[in-house]
Amino acid sequence: MADITGKEQSLSNPFLLDRLKEGDRNVFTLLFNEYYSGLVIYADYYLHDLEQSEDIVQSVFISLWENKHTLKSASFRFFLVNSVKNSCIDLIRKEETRNKYNLRQVNREADYEPDFWTEAELKKMIESAIEKLPPKCREIFILSRYKNLKSREIADKLNLSPRTVETQIAHALKVLREDLKDYLFQLFFFF
Numbered sequence: 001m002a003d004i005t006g007k008e009q010s011l012s013n014p015f016l017l018d019r020l021k022e023g024d025r026n027v028f029t030l031l032f033n034e035y036y037s038g039l040v041i042y043a044d045y046y047l048h049d050l051e052q053s054e055d056i057v058q059s060v061f062i063s064l065w066e067n068k069h070t071l072k073s074a075s076f077r078f079f080l081v082n083s084v085k086n087s088c089i090d091l092i093r094k095e096e097t098r099n100k101y102n103l104r105q106v107n108r109e110a111d112y113e114p115d116f117w118t119e120a121e122l123k124k125m126i127e128s129a130i131e132k133l134p135p136k137c138r139e140i141f142i143l144s145r146y147k148n149l150k151s152r153e154i155a156d157k158l159n160l161s162p163r164t165v166e167t168q169i170a171h172a173l174k175v176l177r178e179d180l181k182d183y184l185f186q187l188f189f190f191f
Helices: 007-011 014-021 025-047 050-066 076-112 119-131 135-145 151-158 162-179 181-190
Strands: none
Touching (some): 135 151, 162 181
């Protein structure tokens, strides 16, 4: 009853769709043999990578087989071409996102890449930062960190309350952290 005059018409035949839905492997093989190489060329147009193009087309055919029961149209060519195109676009987007992420990571690491200084240079930077402290704060900090005196001992020696000594040490550490923030990474390993 059907007058089929061309190959595309024969591959769009609703009869073939029904047979594919029933799990007819011969119909699937017919579609694969007819469209595979052209779809690979089509995918390669987008991806410029023959191996990825073949993988995409194979995935589309696997999807066709796995979803054969849900197909609504007998235009296999339309379904396959659109599926390959969409898969290529998805892959390109994923790669662009991955590349953007990698570029951001490289830039972030470059922004935070620490400078490495010699021990003498670090000591000089620390001494310079300590010299910027107010005189009493500097004296208390030096007694605490370099003379290893406890807050009570410093308070007794300078005739101050232990609370004042602790406040001055906390202030000195805050100022030094701010002044030396660009070198904290290396200072961590230095001390």
